[in-house]
Amino acid sequence: MVIRMSKAYDAGELILVSKHIRTLDSLLRFHALTVTSGHSTNLFMASKLISLYDSLNNDPSSCSTLFHSLPSKDTFLYNSFLKSLFSRSLFPRVLSLFSHMRASNLSPNHFTLPIVVSAAAHLTLLPHGASLHALASKTGLFHSSASFVSLYSRCGRMELARKVFDEIPKRDVVAWTALIIGHVHNGEPEKGLRCLRHVHGVVEDDEKPNAKTWEGGFLACGNLGAVSEGSCLHGVVVKNGVASFIQSSVLDMYSKCGVPREAYRSFCEVIHKDLLCWTSVIGVYARIGMMGECLRLFREMQENEIRPDGVVVGCVLSGFGNSMDVFQGKAFHGVIIRRYYVDDEKVNDSLLFMYCKFGMLSLAERIFPLCQGSGDGWNFMVFGYGKVGENVKCVELFREMQWLGIHSETIGIASAIASCAQLGAVNLGRSIHCNVIKGFLDGKNISVTNSLVEMYGKCGKMTFAWRIFNTSETDVVSWNTLISSHVHIKQHEEAVNLFSKMVREDQKPNTATLVVVLSACSHLASLEKGERVHCYINESGFTLNLPLGTALIDMYAKCGQLQKSRMVFDSMMEKDVICWNAMISGYGMNGYAESALEIFQHMEESNVMPNGITFLSLLSACAHAGLVEEGKYMFARMKSYSVNPNLKHYTCMVDLLGRYGNVQEAEAMVLSMPISPDGGVWGALLGHCKTHNQIEMGIRIAKYAIDLEPENDGYYIIMANMYSFIGRWEEAENVRRTMKERCSMGKKAGWSLL
Known part of the structure; x- marks a missing residue:
């Protein structure tokens, strides 16, 4: 439409002209025409101009200049400017302008209060919102109460939001939507879904859900991980024809x-x-670590000319951490550097977290200086040290965080507490627990709860572990942690009883629970309890995976039920080295060395590589069964699998050789060991020297042992006893005297009350 500047327009004509304004240039000419036509002080025209400037000009100063140039103002004009400020998220200016309006003795109307209340809600100004609530009640404007439901829910006061909602005489869809979204944002998605179910059944059109209401429902399902309910909701919106408006929420x-x-x-x-x-x-x-699809979509996004930000790059890096694909993760790091994403703080944090998950602390430490302004970076580094077992560094960095006043996240707190558990530093763990309580996390965060239960349990403070467990929100990991704590301190009966309690209370044990409980049954050698757990596994439909099958094999073997142990072993479709070791060890500990050797032969045929534990079980089996030549053969076979014998293997070989009279050969092996013998090796050799009356050899071996460990009083005692055995009393007394001089404790004299 052409605006003729020479013609004089009245107010009605100007309003018609305003409907055709589409560009900023035409708006400026229209504004000039309004002034030249003598309507510059017309409040209605001024409101119309503010609305047009708000929609066509990104600069809010035009609206502000126009508003403040007017000599007089009314409520309608204030509403226009308030709406303009609110649409630009200038919430503090909204509240300031409303205060100016009230100071001008202008009364708000039913359009004013919702804007101002919503601004206070966005700023979470509860006291300000309460005063607006009082004003609404006083002026009779409470019919705009849906905005107060939103205000109180945004401020985290759902009890007040619900109270306001219940006082609304006729609830429309806006009020229902505010309540549903309020429940979801305050961690009550189940209540949000219940409200949505109720409003969906309403017949009146003004209460039927709109697109915003359905968005609240999808948000609730997403927060709950309720895919079944979300799918049903998706079907409803498709049926109602509103799916096209909320595609992003469905996604x-x-x-x-x-x-x-x-x-x-x-x-x-x-x-x-x-x-x-x-x-x-x-x-x-x-x-879920599907990095092929992830990278394909990432490339497709860029082909659609959408530049990735720090969040989406962080998602990809997180995916590499979840999939533990080190090579691809490092390659993507190179892409980040080449594309200049590395300056983004979120990207640096994600890189740090990825390398911490990989356990590559040297690279993480190089990135950490770039993340020190970020609280996430500190927490990730604490997690990284804890993951690789650098428990001292983990705790030290966490304490430095506290000293610097850096906020501790769940991942950092849980890692620091877990490190205290590994170090047995219960007092340090208690101090972290105190900080957790001060931060209002105690009993509310399950990860922190589980770490605290584990820490107190591993340190033997079961009273504290139980107190935390009973007063906190728990999950299956909490139960597993408490059961494991009882097993750790050898309270196996209590561990089995706790599992029974878990089942009685209709908790759902997982594979990890059953593995720990079967371990407790193994230590108790209780066939009855073990079989009861096996029955539960079968009745509950658990798949016999590697950890569970191995635990059953071990349990039956330790209860002497080798037939049942072998039955479980043979039923397993997949077997790893741990599973084979359990079966070999089971036969060995029950005296069936030939069967253990047979299983080892099958293991070799299945192309599973044996490890040090495999050979230790075989050597132990041969030692108990007197299969000297077979034991020597197995010891020699270790080299063909690149397994280096450790002290336990040598102790087993010395025991095998010495037990059946080959003491000289055992001595030769000990003296030719590539590693220094420990007390177990010397003790085994000395014991067999005494058993086979090889006293001179025993004295000679004892001298070797004393030279290597002069403070070990056991060697002196054996040597003195050998001298006494052959009647060399003076030498025996000299050895005891030397023991008292060199050893801090010495052998304590026995005593009796009788």
């Missing part, structure tokens, strides 16, 4: 639920794919 829900096929299908249905959509679908593949 986000499937992504959070970790179902890549449905997420990708929803992604393909999105017409205008923005960066958030690409991030959602890439993120779902990254979380």
